[in-house]
Amino acid sequence: MSGTDKLFDQFCYAQASFESSRHIYRREHGPGQVRRFFNTSFTAFELRRYMMNYYYSKGSFTISELIEVSEFSRPTVTNTVLEAVSMGYLEELPDKVDRRRRDFRPTTPMLEAWRNYCNALLANQKFSQSLKMAQTLISMRELETETTQSDT
Secondary structure: OOHHHHHHHHHHHHHHHHHHHHOOOOOOOOOOOOHHHHOOOHHHHHHHHHHHHHHHHHOOEEHHHHHHHHOOOHHHHHHHHHHHHHHOOEEEEOOOOOOOOOEEEEOHHHHHHHHHHHHHHHHOHHHHHHHHHHHHHHHHHHHHHHHHHHHO
């Protein structure tokens, strides 16, 4: 994996984390998205952000974790996850210790869809301008903090 690929994976994780914490609703989809699953159900579209955030942060997620952060009902989350499993976008991890615990993770098509989504964001001029502005603000704040600390 090249340095650019590693950096892009970090961006994908940061975007999943940001979106799942801020409830940002995006309907822009580029070519290669898993449209059949994510465009037919708003619930599935919203849950995808939480799924990706858990995947990047700990490698898998449970239905209970998705319920806790998404505020959807257990039957709604369960049906959405099982629909994604049946369509091949999620896979269940075998757990030999506790059979009641059901861990899931995205499959290659779902990971590709998330990467395509993140690429579409980077190609969106408004998003890239906002990202540059945020980077500038972060740099300015860090500089102000360093200046304040060196003055004391």
